Amino acid sequence: MTEAIVFRRVRALDPAGALDAEVDVVVERGRITRVGRDAAAELVASDRVRVVERAGAWLMPGLIDLHAHLREPGAEGKEDVASGLRAAAAGGFVDVCCMPNTRPVNDSRVVTEMLVAKARALGTVRLHPIGAITVGQKGEHLAEMADLKDAGAVAVSDDGRCVTNSQVMRRALEYAATFDLPVIQHAEDHALTEGAQMHEGAVSTKLGLRGWPRVAEDVIVARDVLLAEYVGARYHVAHVSTQGAVRILRDAKARGIGATAEVTPHHLLLTHEALLGYDTACKVNPPLREAEDVEALRRALADGTIDCIATDHAPHGVLDKHVELAEAAPGVIGLELCLPLLLGLVRQGVLSLSRLIDALTRAPARVVGLEVPRIRDGARADLVLVDPLARWTIDPARLRTKSRNTPFAGHAVQGRVVMTMCEGRVVHEERHEPHDEPEAE
């Protein structure tokens, strides 16, 4: 029987402990029991030990996604808890927070408990439901946050819809603060975005499509920051997309207001020009913006103004996407592509590797109060092993998610999750199929 797993001579990267060294990491009974140069030298010969050795591999703390849509209950054809968590594990995630815009909306103890129970029974990676801010996400009456928290919710959000009413938002911040729950806002003034298909700019004009102006995000973030300051609550902005919102957040942080934010891989990598061919895979909410926004988001992520990266994994089926742009549902899948896509920004020098890992581990853990994943003696064994040199081409048909809606199909990437471990259990391991092998250089 295997009693220990040894990661032999890996480059271990743990920004929270300033660790970046070639070491052995030993895992026993769900915990990391040894970290050090050649620390497992005398263990590797034992037949009770599984040795994982891969030249040049990196070992990181398991990743945390603050923002995924797992579609259960109500749209299990697009995704469900089991497939979503499989995709998460394949992407290197060990903690997934799932948004409440399901059918029914997760505004109740019973839905939260169902999600927690399903995930627990699967025994893969951990699921943390996010409850709704308002009943039915209608923006009117506050949901019963005490019940949500008690059942396992780690935050509240009406994601997909914005809480536009200032009085409701004020009360939501006050009420959530009493349970120490962060309020995650989908910042969109719906009055300014009615009928919008994409970012309002030169491309929307050219295509003759109604635009979603940046200011619809900015006015909500500005108001919410003022409200959060006034009532002293924890406020988090989902999928920040504009340079204006970045400016407001920078100012808020400088003044010590408890505001945090996340950015998605697609907003860091694509602009509204991706819509020039009317590709519904590029329709997302908030929309893809302009090069100057992308630049501002990248800088803000690098300097910590934007705290975390979140996937906004939003699976949709062909019936939602293989239609004309105006009819198409917004959203892109993200769990399995996040890390490989963003490693490209590290190679380009946009982001340091340690900041990338921090934005996917410690920073999101802090937003929702989860244990910070670490690589050190005694830590819970939540780990992801990455081959940084493996080159592959994104083929949506080969992903674990049930949906295929990605604008990155056919993109060449470098860097691949080889193994994900959650509490000492191997929850994902790279398949060894011939056409799955890294392409030769």
Ligand code: DOR
């Ligand atoms: O693109 C998006 N898709 N943005 C959202 O806010 C919601 C999400 C979804 O649920 O599909």
